[in-house]
Amino acid sequence: MPDHRFPKDLPFSSAEYSRRLSLTRAAMDRAGLDALLVTDPSNMAWLTGYDGWSFYVHQGVLVFHDADPVWWGRNQDSNGALRTVWMADERVHGYDDTFVQNPTKHPMQDLAARLDDLGHKTSRLGVEMDNYYFSAAAFVALTKALSGAEIADATALVNWERGIKSAEEIGFMRRAAKISEKIIDGLLERVEPGVPKNQVVAEAQRDAIMGVGDDWGDYAAIVPLLPSGSDAAAPHLTWDGRPFQKGEATFFEISGCYRRYHAPLCRTIYLGTPTDTFRRAEAALTEGLEAGLDAARAGNRACDIANALAVPLEKAGIERGARCGYPIGLSYPPDWGERTVSLRTEDETVLQPGMTFHFMPGLWMDDWGMEITESILITENGAAEPFCDRPRKLFVKP
Amino acid sequence: MPDHRFPKDLPFSSAEYSRRLSLTRAAMDRAGLDALLVTDPSNMAWLTGYDGWSFYVHQGVLVFHDADPVWWGRNQDSNGALRTVWMADERVHGYDDTFVQNPTKHPMQDLAARLDDLGHKTSRLGVEMDNYYFSAAAFVALTKALSGAEIADATALVNWERGIKSAEEIGFMRRAAKISEKIIDGLLERVEPGVPKNQVVAEAQRDAIMGVGDDWGDYAAIVPLLPSGSDAAAPHLTWDGRPFQKGEATFFEISGCYRRYHAPLCRTIYLGTPTDTFRRAEAALTEGLEAGLDAARAGNRACDIANALAVPLEKAGIERGARCGYPIGLSYPPDWGERTVSLRTEDETVLQPGMTFHFMPGLWMDDWGMEITESILITENGAAEPFCDRPRKLFVKP
Numbered sequence: 057m058p059d060h061r062f063p064k065d066l067p068f069s070s071a072e073y074s075r076r077l078s079l080t081r082a083a084m085d086r087a088g089l090d091a092l093l094v095t096d097p098s099n100m101a102w103l104t105g106y107d108g109w110s111f112y113v114h115q116g117v118l119v120f121h122d123a124d125p126v127w128w129g130r131n132q133d134s135n136g137a138l139r140t141v142w143m144a145d146e147r148v149h150g151y152d153d154t155f156v157q158n159p160t161k162h163p164m165q166d167l168a169a170r171l172d173d174l175g176h177k178t179s180r181l182g183v184e185m186d187n188y189y190f191s192a193a194a195f196v197a198l199t200k201a202l203s204g205a206e207i208a209d210a211t212a213l214v215n216w217e218r219g220i221k222s223a224e225e226i227g228f229m230r231r232a233a234k235i236s237e238k239i240i241d242g243l244l245e246r247v248e249p250g251v252p253k254n255q256v257v258a259e260a261q262r263d264a265i266m267g268v269g270d271d272w273g274d275y276a277a278i279v280p281l282l283p284s285g286s287d288a289a290a291p292h293l294t295w296d297g298r299p300f301q302k303g304e305a306t307f308f309e310i311s312g313c314y315r316r317y318h319a320p321l322c323r324t325i326y327l328g329t330p331t332d333t334f335r336r337a338e339a340a341l342t343e344g345l346e347a348g349l350d351a352a353r354a355g356n357r358a359c360d361i362a363n364a365l366a367v368p369l370e371k372a373g374i375e376r377g378a379r380c381g382y383p384i385g386l387s388y389p390p391d392w393g394e395r396t397v398s399l400r401t402e403d404e405t406v407l408q409p410g411m412t413f414h415f416m417p418g419l420w421m422d423d424w425g426m427e428i429t430e431s432i433l434i435t436e437n438g439a440a441e442p443f444c445d446r447p448r449k450l451f452v453k454p
Numbered sequence: 455m456p457d458h459r460f461p462k463d464l465p466f467s468s469a470e471y472s473r474r475l476s477l478t479r480a481a482m483d484r485a486g487l488d489a490l491l492v493t494d495p496s497n498m499a500w501l502t503g504y505d506g507w508s509f510y511v512h513q514g515v516l517v518f519h520d521a522d523p524v525w526w527g528r529n530q531d532s533n534g535a536l537r538t539v540w541m542a543d544e545r546v547h548g549y550d551d552t553f554v555q556n557p558t559k560h561p562m563q564d565l566a567a568r569l570d571d572l573g574h575k576t577s578r579l580g581v582e583m584d585n586y587y588f589s590a591a592a593f594v595a596l597t598k599a600l601s602g603a604e605i606a607d608a609t610a611l612v613n614w615e616r617g618i619k620s621a622e623e624i625g626f627m628r629r630a631a632k633i634s635e636k637i638i639d640g641l642l643e644r645v646e647p648g649v650p651k652n653q654v655v656a657e658a659q660r661d662a663i664m665g666v667g668d669d670w671g672d673y674a675a676i677v678p679l680l681p682s683g684s685d686a687a688a689p690h691l692t693w694d695g696r697p698f699q700k701g702e703a704t705f706f707e708i709s710g711c712y713r714r715y716h717a718p719l720c721r722t723i724y725l726g727t728p729t730d731t732f733r734r735a736e737a738a739l740t741e742g743l744e745a746g747l748d749a750a751r752a753g754n755r756a757c758d759i760a761n762a763l764a765v766p767l768e769k770a771g772i773e774r775g776a777r778c779g780y781p782i783g784l785s786y787p788p789d790w791g792e793r794t795v796s797l798r799t800e801d802e803t804v805l806q807p808g809m810t811f812h813f814m815p816g817l818w819m820d821d822w823g824m825e826i827t828e829s830i831l832i833t834e835n836g837a838a839e840p841f842c843d844r845p846r847k848l849f850v851k852p
Contacts, residue, residue, distance in 0.1 A: 062684060062821075065694070108690040109676055112586075112789035132776050132818050136688035153776040154800060157793045159609070162584075185591035186560075188510075189788075192593030193584035193609060211557070211591060254670035258663035265656035272652035272695030278507055279673045286460060290534035292506040296463070297670030378530050378551040389787045390587075391510035395555045402552060420530050423460075 059144035066105045066142055067315045072224050073142050076103055079217040081121055084210075090179035091171070092119040092210055095194075096187035097388040099214040100127075101316060104143060108136040111189050111388060113156055114163040118171070126174070128167055130156060164194050168201030177202070182210025188390065215396045219383055220410040225317065226433065229385065229412060233319035233431060233443035234268045235312025240323055240446055243310075247325050248453070249302040253282060253295045264312060274313040277387040281309040288324075288425030291418055303328045305450075307418070307427035311392055318384050318392045319443040320414045322427035325451045337419055337426055338450040340372035345428065345448055348380070348415055352432055352440035358403040365417050366401075379403075380417040384431060409436045412443075426450065457542040464503045464540055465713045470622050471540050474501055477615040479519055482608075488577035489569070490517040490608055493592075494585035495786040497612040498525075499714060502541060506534040509587050509786060511554055512561040516569070524572070526565055528554060562592050566599035575600070580608025586788065613794045617781055618808040623715065624831065627783065627810060631717035631829060631841035632666045633710025638721055638844055641708075645723050646851065647700040651680060651693045662710060672711040675785040679707040686722075686823030689816055701726045703848075705816070705825035709790055716782050716790040717841040718812045720825035723849045735817055735824055736848040738770035743826065743846055746778070746813055750830055750838035756801040763815050764799075777801075778815040782829060807834045810841075824848065 066073075080103065084092050094100055097111040104117055104125055115129030127137040127148045134150035141148065151166040171177065183198070184190050199207050221229070242263045246256050257280050267273035283293040285304040300306060304327055311320035326334060344365040351364035362380050369376065381399035384392055392414075397405045399413065411434040418427045428448055432440035464471075478501065482490050492498055495509040502515055502523055513527030525535040525546045532548035539546065549564040569575065581596070582588050597605050619627070640661045644654050655678050665671035681691040683702040698704060702725055709718035724732060742763040749762035760778050767774065779797035782790055790812075795803045797811065809832040816825045826846055830838040 107692070108688065109679060109692055109788070110690040112676075112791075132689050135818060135820075136691055139685055139688055139691070154798070156777065157780075157791075157796055158800075183590065185594070186589045188587070188589075190590050191584045191586075192581065192588050192590050193607070195590030195593065196583065209591070252670065254663050254665060258660045258671070261663055262656045262660040265652050265659055267652060267695070270695065272650065272693075273656070275677045275692065278510075281507060287537055290506065290537055291530050292508040293534055293537070294505070294507055294673065295670075297665070297668065379554065382555075390507070393510075393555075398555055400552070402556075418530075420533060422533075 061145055062139045064139065064142070068105070068224055070142065072222055073105070075222065076217070080119055080214055083213050083217055084119065084121065084182065087182060087208065087210060087213060088180060089182040089208060089210060090121070091176045092182040092213065094119060094214055095184050095190040096214070097189065098386050099187070101388070102214065102218055102386050104141040106137055107140045107316070108133060110136060114194055116167070128170060162193060162197035164197035165201045168198060171202060176205065178204040180206040180208055182208050182213060184211050185209045186211040212396055215394050218385055218394055219396060220408055221385060221412055225385060226410070228314050228317035229319050229443055231271045231314040232312040232317050234271065235264060235273050235314065236310060236319050236321040237444050237446055238268055239263050239310045239312060240308065240321055243308050244325065244451055247300055247306065247327070249327050250299045252297050252299050254297050257282065257295045260310065271314055274315055276311045276313040276318060277389045277392040278311070282306055283425065286423040289420050289423055291420050291425070300327060305334060305424065305426060307425055309427055316386045316388065318387055319431040320384060320392060320429065321431060321444045321446065322416070322418070322429040323446065323451055324426045324428060325453060327453050329454060330450060330452060333424065334426065334450060336372055337374060340368045340374060341417065341419065341426065341428055342448055343368040344417060345415070345430065349430065349432065349442070350439045352407060352415065352434060353438065354407055354409045354434055354436065356407050358397050358399050358405040358407065359401050361399050361415065362401050374419060376417065376419065381413045381415045384412055384414045407434045409434055459543055460537045462537065462540070466503070466622055468540065470620055471503070473620065474615070475523070478517055478612055481611050481615055482517065482519065482580065485580060485606065485608060485611060486578060487580040487606060487608060488519070489574045490580040490611065492517060492612055493582050493588040494612070495587065496784050497585070499786070500612065500616055500784050502539040504535055505538045505714070506531060508534060512592055514565070526568060560591060560595035562595035563599045566596060569600060574603065576602040578604040578606055580606050580611060582609050583607045584609040610794055613792050616783055616792055617794060618806055619783060619810050623783060624808070626712050626715035627717050627841055629669045629712040630710040630715050632669065633662060633671050633712065634708060634717050634719040635842050635844055636666055637661050637708045637710060638706065638719055641706050642723065642849055645698055645704065645725070647725050648697045650695050650697050652695050655680065655693050658708065669712055672713055674709045674711040674716060675787045675790040676709070680704055681823065684821040687818050687821055689818050698725060703732060703822065703824065705823055707825055714784045714786065716785055717829040718782060718790060718827065719829060719842045719844065720814070720816070720827040721844065721849055722824045722826060723851060725851050727852060728848060728850060731822065732824065732848060734770055735772060738766045738772060739815065739817065739824065739826055740846055741766040742815060743813070743828065747828065747830065747840070748837045750805060750813065750832060751836065752805055752807045752832055752834060754805050756795050756797050756803040756805065757799050759797050759813065760799050772817060774815065774817065779811045779813045782810055782812045805832045807832055
């Protein structure tokens, strides 16, 4: 029997997957883990190539020191795993469909039996306590069913290893950035007073998935966010069918996505003549962005970016009260952040070449808002390099 | 100070929200709960109207017997809550941004303090142990910070109350169904050999969000799924940039969405002349669908639908090995199911008028697949009513 019954279209080279596995095993070593259960779909994909919208049921990847990872999930989704992961077919393990959303039993009972079969009944097993989709019930059921094992918190263990991007990954993000630019260009062209918001989103989603040239567009981990006027105080409102209005600003938070890699980009469009408040905020924000980009250098710390941004904003009397960015790369819903570093005063993580962030100093005030942001790459020397190339300003359509 | 600083555009009447709150309180009574923490975004929206893509950070709604619910979440998202929930502004509580993705502290510590303030330090508090976004770490942190309270499992407590839809909700689902029909019509028109898959998805997403007439389209809780050929064995693959090919079948699993309400619809398109396998499967599946729709009557049980479907499939030698449907309605990513009833042999839930299901007997065999499905309403008398009106067959483009 061949290792692989079905052809694969893996996004990355086998050297890249080896690199990732080695990094993860080294981190497991440092944490004293014999085995690791990875449930965050982004981590699953990063390690194995697994792709599919199946994260609404319990699933995971098991990582070991001395054997290839095991993909574990619902039986019907093992068909997807056989077509997307680099491991041999025999490393794909499905569980019976009656485990799905059944209050009388839990999929983690099946996983415990697999771990037993694999010789890990009494191992020290890391689990992602605060990553997505590892529920409280999953934790309780696994702990009970694997009572001889030691369960340790490995939240974000893999996420941290994803921080420094390989050349292959940066290439993917550059392609995503081209799609982000295309989306923003389309928004600038189409947003007019009287045009319903959903109509503009419909075209933006079309642009996103059409992609650029041969680079087809994937779905972003977050849908477009585009509140207008007073609603722009709220960062995470989506859209409705109301028309854009003269005298209102709307921010657009979007990301192109190339094979699950993101390069978010936000711009704000003012229809009409901006008020002094907006003009002052624009001036302070763009000055802060420049200062932050300049501070985003290898050897500096995450907080240096936040502190550099804060100076012109404070001068303008703008208190943000929120972090101003987070790492980005491979992601699945509900978030395109990597959930490790936060660009804020308290975070002293040292910046390294190949790290990538969404530098995201959104202004969400009581009854207005503005977003002008950049996805950036920390380089070997000098200031950060923005992935996208679009004017860093408040766009105005008079 | 007025109760509401900002105008609201609530999707439902206050009578509808009162109905929902009463149902939930009665269920809390039966479960002996003094308070309930609702973290599933679908349940949060169903109870309060809250809408926004903020479920990537910890948030929730607290339900009490003797006071209005409290929305609790990240400070910046309280701006969204003030604009979308029916409760008075003072029932919106935000937590400091430094709690976000900070390994040194957890948002549940803030929630515990709020519960203490609200007089629920020693209450019996229900939590959604196996709903989305209540992580293992959230459970551990809350249990520790609220050590005087009794934490009880209230998984799916609210979900079960959502099962029977009001007339208002059914109206929303009928609108979603019109959008689903439009998406399927567009796919039928555009899928041709040589057309890249992402191009067809781009147009489908455009159709979905444009909506129908004045009914603007919302984002569905799952992106389009459309594997072709051998890949159609895998139910949850998304898309890529490869062209559709002659001699291959592709199933399309999509849903229109109207203000978060769904009416999923799946159809399969065969490019070329279907093989005997496909024709036999089509005949058995459509016969099974008819039988299932006929069994989907008030007073019958969930398993009666599954059993009725199974007869013609078994006769044709097709073993599915998976449930054939689930309740639908209001949803956020990652799932448009309600995660209560499962249409399968083991589930004896009695069907009641107003229940709505995605009757979803997907065939995912070793190296091919087919989906022909219906979103259905259990009526007062007679067989179930499909929400959509499209031919129930294998679509063939020769």
